[in-house]
Amino acid sequence: MRSRADDQTTKARIRDAAILRFAQDGLEATVRSIAADAGVSAGLIMHHFGSRAGLRQACDDHVQAVIRDSKSELMAPTGAPSAMLAHLAQLEGYAPLVGYVLRCLQAGGVLTAHLVEGMVADAVEYLDQGVASGTLSPSRDEAARARLLTDFALGSLLLNLPAGKDPLDLDALPGWFAAYSERILLPTLELFTEPLLTDSSLLDAYLDSAERTTP
Amino acid sequence: MRSRADDQTTKARIRDAAILRFAQDGLEATVRSIAADAGVSAGLIMHHFGSRAGLRQACDDHVQAVIRDSKSELMAPTGAPSAMLAHLAQLEGYAPLVGYVLRCLQAGGVLTAHLVEGMVADAVEYLDQGVASGTLSPSRDEAARARLLTDFALGSLLLNLPAGKDPLDLDALPGWFAAYSERILLPTLELFTEPLLTDSSLLDAYLDSAERTTP
DNA sequence: CCGCGGCTTGAACACCCGTTTAGTCTTTTG
DNA sequence: CAAAAGACTAAACGGGTGTTCAAGCCGCGG
Numbered sequence: 001m002r003s004r005a006d007d008q009t010t011k012a013r014i015r016d017a018a019i020l021r022f023a024q025d026g027l028e029a030t031v032r033s034i035a036a037d038a039g040v041s042a043g044l045i046m047h048h049f050g051s052r053a054g055l056r057q058a059c060d061d062h063v064q065a066v067i068r069d070s071k072s073e074l075m076a077p078t079g080a081p082s083a084m085l086a087h088l089a090q091l092e093g094y095a096p097l098v099g100y101v102l103r104c105l106q107a108g109g110v111l112t113a114h115l116v117e118g119m120v121a122d123a124v125e126y127l128d129q130g131v132a133s134g135t136l137s138p139s140r141d142e143a144a145r146a147r148l149l150t151d152f153a154l155g156s157l158l159l160n161l162p163a164g165k166d167p168l169d170l171d172a173l174p175g176w177f178a179a180y181s182e183r184i185l186l187p188t189l190e191l192f193t194e195p196l197l198t199d200s201s202l203l204d205a206y207l208d209s210a211e212r213t214t215p
Numbered sequence: 216m217r218s219r220a221d222d223q224t225t226k227a228r229i230r231d232a233a234i235l236r237f238a239q240d241g242l243e244a245t246v247r248s249i250a251a252d253a254g255v256s257a258g259l260i261m262h263h264f265g266s267r268a269g270l271r272q273a274c275d276d277h278v279q280a281v282i283r284d285s286k287s288e289l290m291a292p293t294g295a296p297s298a299m300l301a302h303l304a305q306l307e308g309y310a311p312l313v314g315y316v317l318r319c320l321q322a323g324g325v326l327t328a329h330l331v332e333g334m335v336a337d338a339v340e341y342l343d344q345g346v347a348s349g350t351l352s353p354s355r356d357e358a359a360r361a362r363l364l365t366d367f368a369l370g371s372l373l374l375n376l377p378a379g380k381d382p383l384d385l386d387a388l389p390g391w392f393a394a395y396s397e398r399i400l401l402p403t404l405e406l407f408t409e410p411l412l413t414d415s416s417l418l419d420a421y422l423d424s425a426e427r428t429t430p
Numbered sequence: 431c432c433g434c435g436g437c438t439t440g441a442a443c444a445c446c447c448g449t450t451t452a453g454t455c456t457t458t459t460g
Numbered sequence: 461c462a463a464a465a466g467a468c469t470a471a472a473c474g475g476g477t478g479t480t481c482a483a484g485c486c487g488c489g490g
Contacts, residue, residue, distance in 0.1 A: 110380015148402040155370020164323015187363040192411040193418040203408040
């Protein structure tokens with residue numbers, strides 16, 4: 001039962017089952033529950049990954065690898081960091097991966113920092129393109145703006161994520177993404193088209209004070 | 216050792232110790248650790264609160280009560296929902312409470328929904344004031360805009376929160392709030408003063424399509 | 431054919447959790 | 461002042477956790 005033409009190696013099967021369970025139940029999912037899903041014993045997980053932490057690490061590595069590989073073909077059509085997640089979630093079979101990422105973002109940690117950093121980098125690129133093509137206005141600090149917009153998008157996504165604890169319904173995820181996008185579309189478009197502040201006195205005041213301190 | 220002029224009732228002392236521990240260690244903090252902090256036995260917590268869930272409920276209730284009571288005097292100077300949390304964190308002794316709220320927002324749940332709802336309601340009020348006084352531009356959907364801005368503010372706050380898991384340093388919280396505010400000030404001001412999108416074609420297109428579907 | 435080395439298992443271990451219980455001490459009350 | 465009531469503790473219970481361990485199963489090379 002080792003050389004399986006049907007699917008993949010046992011170790012990979014365990015890893016995938018873990019990602020699915022972590023996405024559904026949260027990152028505190030049990031080793032035993034994962035073992036049951038993968039149809040193996042709990043001890044085997046220890047044999048292959050050394051410890052629970054090792055399994056988590058393997059999941060993190062795999063997710064990052066998949067994202068890295070998918071990025072090039074996913075970059076083209078999308079425009080925002082969260083849009084990439086949303087788009088990815090539509091793809092069949094990718095929902096568990098997206099769920100895992102969401103749970104990681106929710107919990108914080110090393111992978112979170114890496115992911116956010118990558119998305120900020122992507123955002124910088126997109127914004128630059130927009131500025132170059134004339135659809136977006138330039139910023140005094142492109143990096144800071146990219147980070148702010150990324151934080152806004154991801155943060156509000158997390159805050160609105162259904163089920164803080166209890167099982168996340170991965171089948172319903174694509175639909176939820178769509179509904180969420182539609183819900184925020186009008187206010188977002190409005191906010192980005194018509195200035196919230198009617199005059200620039202606040203901005204001017206800040207720029208003045210900043211200039212005084214660092215002339 | 217029952218009637219204590221020195222401080223407060225034992226039950227309240229346990230509750231405060233619990234809020235502190237929950238803020239520091241996260242909402243999965245142990246009953247035993249809380250009991251140790253409060254200088255009582257674990258059994259006494261059961262005696263007073265029935266169960267761990269009862270203790271959590273008591274913490275939630277107390278936090279909501281404090282926020283409700285503090286709101287009237289805190290509303291005046293502040294302008295944004297997250298600013299209220301930041302301002303509150305500066306006040307001596309309120310850091311544990313703010314930390315508890317942050318952990319609740321992070322974990323989701325009933326209290327979270329109530330808190331966010333309250334902040335959205337406040338935001339509506341503030342924005343209306345701004346519109347009335349002419350400093351803010353009106354929106355096609357004031358409620359949706361208020362929710363979006365609240366989600367943006369709270370979400371990016373959570374995403375940038377130090378230490379997703381491990382102990383949250385409550386003493387460092389005020390300083391962290393200040394640093395965070397300063398860091399996002401310029402891009403936020405810029406975003407709210409100068410439109411990100413250079414023309415209204417996207418907004419117009421959306422308004423057109425929306426009008427066609429619901430004439 | 432045997433034996434070796436991998437994958438795999440199931441039971442056991444040690445720990446930590448929330449909760450229960452029985453009992454002691456203190457305060458209040460009739 | 462005695463008795464009832466409540467505050468409080470220490471120890472134990474039962475269940476769940478990650479991890480370890482000794483023993484099986486299996487295919488493969490000598």
